[in-house]
Amino acid sequence: MNLSIIRYILGRVLQFLGGFLILPVIVSLIYKEYNTGLIFLAIAVASFILGSVSSFFKPKNNAFYAREGFVTVSLSWILLSLVGAVPFVLTGEIPHITDAVFETVSGFTTTGASILSDVESMSQTAMFWRCFTNWIGGMGVLVFIMAILPLSGSYNMHLMRAESTGPSVGKLVPRVKNTAKILYGIYLGLTLVLIVSYMCAGMKLYDALIISFSTMGTGGFANLNASLGGYSHGAQVVSIIFMILCGINFNAYFLIISRKPGEFFKIEEVRWYLIILFLAAAAITVQIRGSYASLYSAAHDATFQVVSIMTTTGFSVTDFDTWPMFSKTILLMLMVIGGCAGSTSGGIKVSRLLILFRTLGKEASHLTHPRSVKKMRLNGQTVVEETSKSVYSFLIAYVVVLMVSVLIVSADGFDFTTSFTSVLSMLGNVGPGLSVVGPAGNYSGFSDLSKITLLLDMLAGRLEIFPMMVLFYFGTWKRG
Amino acid sequence: MQIIIVGCGNVGSSIARQLSKEGHNLTIVDVNERAVRELSDAIDVLGIVGSGSQLAVLKQADVADADLLIAVTDSDERNLVCCLIAKKAGTKNTIARVRDPEFFDEIELIKNDLGLSLYVNPELNAAEEIARLLKFPTAMEIDSFANGRVDLMKFEVGEGSPLCGLKLKDIPARLQCDILICVVERGNETFIPTGDFTLNKGDKIGVVASGRKSAKFLKALDLNKGRVRSCLIVGGGELTYYLADMLVATGVEVKIVEKSKKRCDELAELLPEAIIIYGDGADKSLLLEEGIDRTEAFLALTNYDEENVMMSIYAGKVNPKAKLITKVHRSAYDDIIYDMNVGSIINPKLITSESVVKYVRAMVNSTSSNMEALYQLNAGKAEAMEFTVKSASGLVDVPLMNVKLKPNVLVACIIHHGQIETPKGSSVIRMGDRVIVVTTETGFEDISDILR
Numbered sequence: 001m002n003l004s005i006i007r008y009i010l011g012r013v014l015q016f017l018g019g020f021l022i023l024p025v026i027v028s029l030i031y032k033e034y035n036t037g038l039i040f041l042a043i044a045v046a047s048f049i050l051g052s053v054s055s056f057f058k059p060k061n062n063a064f065y066a067r068e069g070f071v072t073v074s075l076s077w078i079l080l081s082l083v084g085a086v087p088f089v090l091t092g093e094i095p096h097i098t099d100a101v102f103e104t105v106s107g108f109t110t111t112g113a114s115i116l117s118d119v120e121s122m123s124q125t126a127m128f129w130r131c132f133t134n135w136i137g138g139m140g141v142l143v144f145i146m147a148i149l150p151l152s153g154s155y156n157m158h159l160m161r162a163e164s165t166g167p168s169v170g171k172l173v174p175r176v177k178n179t180a181k182i183l184y185g186i187y188l189g190l191t192l193v194l195i196v197s198y199m200c201a202g203m204k205l206y207d208a209l210i211i212s213f214s215t216m217g218t219g220g221f222a223n224l225n226a227s228l229g230g231y232s233h234g235a236q237v238v239s240i241i242f243m244i245l246c247g248i249n250f251n252a253y254f255l256i257i258s259r260k261p262g263e264f265f266k267i268e269e270v271r272w273y274l275i276i277l278f279l280a281a282a283a284i285t286v287q288i289r290g291s292y293a294s295l296y297s298a299a300h301d302a303t304f305q306v307v308s309i310m311t312t313t314g315f316s317v318t319d320f321d322t323w324p325m326f327s328k329t330i331l332l333m334l335m336v337i338g339g340c341a342g343s344t345s346g347g348i349k350v351s352r353l354l355i356l357f358r359t360l361g362k363e364a365s366h367l368t369h370p371r372s373v374k375k376m377r378l379n380g381q382t383v384v385e386e387t388s389k390s391v392y393s394f395l396i397a398y399v400v401v402l403m404v405s406v407l408i409v410s411a412d413g414f415d416f417t418t419s420f421t422s423v424l425s426m427l428g429n430v431g432p433g434l435s436v437v438g439p440a441g442n443y444s445g446f447s448d449l450s451k452i453t454l455l456l457d458m459l460a461g462r463l464e465i466f467p468m469m470v471l472f473y474f475g476t477w478k479r480g
Numbered sequence: 481m482q483i484i485i486v487g488c489g490n491v492g493s494s495i496a497r498q499l500s501k502e503g504h505n506l507t508i509v510d511v512n513e514r515a516v517r518e519l520s521d522a523i524d525v526l527g528i529v530g531s532g533s534q535l536a537v538l539k540q541a542d543v544a545d546a547d548l549l550i551a552v553t554d555s556d557e558r559n560l561v562c563c564l565i566a567k568k569a570g571t572k573n574t575i576a577r578v579r580d581p582e583f584f585d586e587i588e589l590i591k592n593d594l595g596l597s598l599y600v601n602p603e604l605n606a607a608e609e610i611a612r613l614l615k616f617p618t619a620m621e622i623d624s625f626a627n628g629r630v631d632l633m634k635f636e637v638g639e640g641s642p643l644c645g646l647k648l649k650d651i652p653a654r655l656q657c658d659i660l661i662c663v664v665e666r667g668n669e670t671f672i673p674t675g676d677f678t679l680n681k682g683d684k685i686g687v688v689a690s691g692r693k694s695a696k697f698l699k700a701l702d703l704n705k706g707r708v709r710s711c712l713i714v715g716g717g718e719l720t721y722y723l724a725d726m727l728v729a730t731g732v733e734v735k736i737v738e739k740s741k742k743r744c745d746e747l748a749e750l751l752p753e754a755i756i757i758y759g760d761g762a763d764k765s766l767l768l769e770e771g772i773d774r775t776e777a778f779l780a781l782t783n784y785d786e787e788n789v790m791m792s793i794y795a796g797k798v799n800p801k802a803k804l805i806t807k808v809h810r811s812a813y814d815d816i817i818y819d820m821n822v823g824s825i826i827n828p829k830l831i832t833s834e835s836v837v838k839y840v841r842a843m844v845n846s847t848s849s850n851m852e853a854l855y856q857l858n859a860g861k862a863e864a865m866e867f868t869v870k871s872a873s874g875l876v877d878v879p880l881m882n883v884k885l886k887p888n889v890l891v892a893c894i895i896h897h898g899q900i901e902t903p904k905g906s907s908v909i910r911m912g913d914r915v916i917v918v919t920t921e922t923g924f925e926d927i928s929d930i931l932r
Contacts, residue, residue: 066521158521173505174505174524175524176524177524384513
């Protein structure tokens with residue numbers, strides 16, 4: 001394990017975090033929350049100095065392999081969460097440390113689960129930071145750093161692979177730096193369009209800004225207790241459209257930009273993602289039609305909720321905990337599935353689901369024709385054995401983490417629905433679950449142990465389990 | 481530049497490493513999924529799995545917008561087809577590796593029709609290099625500049641050599657000959673020496689001199705053995721064919737040991753004047769029978785690095801006076817065989833990447849000066865380059881002592897209207913001169929790059 005290079009990159013991460021923390025300081029100047037702003041400024045400077053000290057000495061040895069990549073990414077995210085939580089504690093917005101870390105992890109991992117029972121009492125500065133973590137966490141902090149710093153050498157591909165989502169991570173153009181730039185370019189462009197759209201739908205600039213952050217990162221932090229229910233109907237429609245867009249693989253947008261729209265429609269994952277969204281929304285609309293005045297309003301709420309859960313955003317416009325069991329079960333399944341690989345959403349991803357189903361199909365065909373030779377294809381390309389294997393182990397790891405976490409959380413004595421859906425929601429980076437942790441509730445009732453379990457689940461879910469697993473695997477740290 | 485490399489074998493990956501280091505955007509294409517993955521993990525390139533002679537695959541690599549396509553798969557035919565398709569699809573320049581003499585003889589004929597910008601034949605280039613070495617058997621490496629008029633020769637400073645313990649600035653006076661030592665290898669390190677550098681036993685020195693001066697230098701050092709008149713070659717590949725063809729023409733007695741009967745038949749037909757032996761070169765008694773202890777040169781040129789090294793060590797033992805030449809493909813062995821007695825090491829892969837890199841640098845820089853030659857010394861740790869000076873940069877018409885050079889850069893030779901001059905502080909570079917530069921830096925594209 002090459003510790004000096006990990007120290008160097010972590011130093012860089014701290015420097016960038018210091019830079020990010022300057023943004024809320026600007027907000028504090030506008031809203032005249034000088035005391036809060038000062039605290040943010042102090043932490044920003046401290047983080048920057050600490051980062052500069054630790055990255056001052058260039059690493060002696062540039063050896064950087066897959067395991068360094070996994071360890072660096074998981075440590076970066078833990079570091080971000082810990083340092084990012086400091087402002088909440090020091091400003092007194094969230095005085096309890098575990099709560100503050102939970103809230104920050106929830107932000108960076110784009111989960112959007114909150115321990116706050118009254119969000120509206122938070123200062124504008126802290127609220128801005130809370131939502132900004134959603135935005136930067138969506139596309140990834142290391143990807144952002146790679147887009148700006150010339151982290152040349154072999155290590156960037158290992159970092160990118162460990163931080164980006166999906167079963168197989170590829171580049172768009174030869175250089176990682178340019179790939180990262182393109183991804184953030186698309187991300188930033190969509191964000192700007194979204195801010196303008198929200199403002200056209202009647203939001204104030206500040207609201208549009210922070211809700212855009214949470215929407216783009218498919219995070220789900222909102223500044224109203226009623227989540228998006230407190231905004232206009234038009235804003236909700238805008239939100240539906242952009243949540244769908246952010247659940248799509250960002251590589252697909254690159255195909256459109258580089259004038260290959262034909263290939264965009266060839267991506268099966270996107271097609272299935274849209275089909276699942278449509279079927280789920282239709283099924284729920286039929287079920288809840290009775291309790292709504294018109295078909296349109298039923299369809300609106302059903303679509304919003306389906307999109308919000310499947311893209312793992314976690315906004316809500318209505319308390320879906322009161323919906324019929326069948327509808328709630330559909331939502332739970334969507335939580336597990338999540339969006340497309342390479343998007344900002346969580347879950348196990350549609351492409352993994354497709355690979356799993358095709359494996360079953362292949363197995364069935366193998367049983368009927370024992371000597372047949374068959375290759376699995378996805379998006380028109382053969383899926384190599386290693387990719388499909390990593391998908392199986394991912395699913396196994398997912399189930400194991402789920403079971404262990406439910407066991408720990410159930411010690412708090414909540415009903416099964418609460419314990420189970422809270423863990424499921426955390427692993428999928430969704431936010432709300434059912435019952436106590438439903439859209440109207442929050443996570444403040446859990447014990448510290450459960451909160452720590454849940455926040456580790458969020459990190460594991462965002463980084464897709466393996467980086468965290470490597471970090472805690474003793475063989476990683478052995479010499480040689 | 482946007483560059484596509486088709487084929488990630490030994491040659492492809494070494495070109496990719498070098499070009500990526502020089503800041504180009506590379507896309508690599510190979511049918512072998514594992515090879516693509518390993519290379520794209522190691523360096524920052526975009527990997528595509530598929531056949532480079534399929535348009536669909538090349539389109540994925542954005543062939544229409546590429547500046548250059550380099551085809552270095554192991555099949556000559558595929559390389560040519562690949563270049564042809566790429567050219568039709570819009571790539572500006574193409575380079576193909578062509579090894580088989582069958583194609584190579586006609587390549588000039590079809591070069592234009594195929595739209596090839598350059599073809600490289602590593603086996604032929606390696607054969608040329610070996611032929612030069614056999615002319616000056618005391619040198620370990622010879623790279624030639626200015627159409628062969630200036631040589632950069634590498635020697636080892638032996639036990640009891642007059643050079644031992646000498647400072648470089650004292651050498652011309654002591655040996656009474658005007659030569660310049662421009663690069664020194666000591667252990668695994670490579671230096672561009674200054675005048676105060678003291679030579680030790682075991683150092684490997686690079687000397688730049690014209691033919692006459694180098695003969696004088698060799699005489700002063702008592703290294704002036706005549707050219708080789710007989711040689712024993714193990715391994716009958718393309719390289720051996722090209723080499724034997726050249727050697728036979730200059731009257732050298734050539735004996736080739738080859739394992740495959742079929743290849744022996746082919747060689748016997750192609751090279752009627754050479755002696756072809758059907759047998760295994762790893763067989764000690766066969767080598768003794770064919771006179772390994774009497775031959776003036778022993779060349780291990782099979783396709784197996786390990787076998788070549790072993791045979792050379794053995795040959796060095798039974799015949800310490802023979803000139804040894806060993807072909808080694810894998811650069812991973814560089815550090816291991818460094819102090820083994822295997823004589824001169826020939827690496828056809830390195831020779832190919834030299835000529836491709838030279839071409840790419842010349843493409844980047846088509847303005848002020850032309851790179852005429854590029855050689856990598858000591859496994860790529862240093863480079864020697866020849867430029868023609870075509871524009872008035874800060875370098876021209878200024879005495880060298882007033883020119884601010886980058887560290888680890890040396891102007892090793894100035895050729896002015898055919899006059900070869902060993903540079904001194906008072907020497908001046910003029911427009912149109914050819915200049916040889918030696919450096920441990922990498923990526924120079926223009927003569928002005930040597931300036932600080």
